[in-house]
Amino acid sequence: MKEQPCQGERRCGESIFKTGKAMTDPNKMIINLALFGMTQSGKSSAGNVLLGSTDFHSIFAPCSVTTCCSLGRSCHLHGFMLRAGREVALQVQVLDTPGYPHSRLSNEHVKREVKEALAHHFGQKGLNLALLVQRADVPFCGKEVTYPVQMIQELLGHAWMNYTAILFTHAEKIEEAGLNEDKYLHEASDTLITLLNSIQHKYIFHYKKGKSLNEQRMKILERIMEFIKQNGYQVLTFK
Numbered sequence: 001m002k003e004q005p006c007q008g009e010r011r012c013g014e015s016i017f018k019t020g021k022a023m024t025d026p027n028k029m030i031i032n033l034a035l036f037g038m039t040q041s042g043k044s045s046a047g048n049v050l051l052g053s054t055d056f057h058s059i060f061a062p063c064s065v066t067t068c069c070s071l072g073r074s075c076h077l078h079g080f081m082l083r084a085g086r087e088v089a090l091q092v093q094v095l096d097t098p099g100y101p102h103s104r105l106s107n108e109h110v111k112r113e114v115k116e117a118l119a120h121h122f123g124q125k126g127l128n129l130a131l132l133v134q135r136a137d138v139p140f141c142g143k144e145v146t147y148p149v150q151m152i153q154e155l156l157g158h159a160w161m162n163y164t165a166i167l168f169t170h171a172e173k174i175e176e177a178g179l180n181e182d183k184y185l186h187e188a189s190d191t192l193i194t195l196l197n198s199i200q201h202k203y204i205f206h207y208k209k210g211k212s213l214n215e216q217r218m219k220i221l222e223r224i225m226e227f228i229k230q231n232g233y234q235v236l237t238f239k
Contacts, residue, residue, distance in 0.1 A: 026083065028076070030091045031228060032122050032235070035167075036114075036148045037133035039064040039099030042169035046133055046206060047072060047094045049216050056096045063103040069117035070096045081225065092221070095121055100148050107147070115155055119238040126235025128228050130156060130164045136184070136205065137173035140192035149195060156236060163236050165202035165227055166195070167220070172209040181205055202227050 033050065035043040044056035044066055055072035059065060072094045080090040097114045101107055118127065130152055134140060153160045174184050185196070196203060204223045208216060 026088075027086070028089045028091065029081070029083075030093060030125070031128045031224070032093045032095075032125060033224070034095040034114075034118065034122070034127055034130045035097055035133055036130055036152055037099065038101070038144065038148060039103055041099065041133045041135050041138075042206075043099070043133045044096050046131070046167055046169055046220075047096045049206070049213060050074070050092055050094050050220060052077075052213065052217050064099045064105070066096060066098045067102075067105065068098065069113055071117070071121050072096065077221075080221070090221070093121070100151055101144060111151055111154070114151065118155060122236075123238045126237040127156075127163060128231075128233075128235055129224060130160070131167045131204075131224075132164060133167050133169060136168040136171045139189060140195075141189040146191065159236060161198050161200070162231055162234070164199045165204065165224070166199070168203065168205045171205035171207045174205070175207075200230075 035047055037043045040061070044058035047056045048054050048058060051072045051074040053072065053074065056070060057065060074092040074094075076089040076091050078089045079087045081088050095117060097117070098105060098110050100110050100114075102110050105113075132148055132152065134145075152164055156163055171181075174181065179187075185193075188196075204220055206216065206220060211219075
């Protein structure tokens with residue numbers, strides 16, 4: 001299949017991980033992201049926000065919607081950042097993955113699918129960040145909520161903590177409940193607090209209400225770039 005600059009695609013390969021520096025064009029930067037999370041957490045919708053498109057199929061359903069991995073590429077975002085005083089164009093590549101656990105696919109099938117997709121798409125170019133997508137209006141407790149974390153740990157290896165952040169979707173529900181972000185996190189479960197401590201408190205709240213798609217996108221991308229910069233622009237490669 002021919003690669004297109006602004007479209008999604010599905011491919012597979014195999015995987016072993018290591019860390020390294022991303023090779024970048026001085027006038028362009030590409031960041032590679034992967035989305036993980038439970039069914040109906042908002043992964044595909046968040047992926048569309050990151051891409052500024054509708055590449056990923058996203059609907060409300062009483063079951064898992066995404067059944068295979070899909071890579072989406074954004075068009076170039078010019079003037080997003082400066083490097084040595086020069087404007088650098090940003091392109092975002094997002095790997096959407098099936099919900100885990102899945103309503104129709106076995107856990108082993110999903111893990112194998114994601115492992116192969118990570119190797120195929122980011123095998124040499126590397127992964128900048130894995131985003132654990134979690135609904136802010138669903139308590140992070142119980143056994144099932146830890147399944148996506150366990151998959152990230154298994155697929156990303158010992159360095160997973162340096163390459164993982166949490167993206168809280170439906171964050172407007174926090175405000176509707178009369179809370180702010182600090183109070184929300186203060187009252188969070190011990191399981192969530194432990195996870196946040198492990199990943200050096202890398203998290204993003206995604207608000208949709210009252211914000212344009214571009215405003216949502218810019219805010220999230222700015223936070224993601226902060227995390228990538230803090231990580232020294234290192235990438236996790238698979239082969």
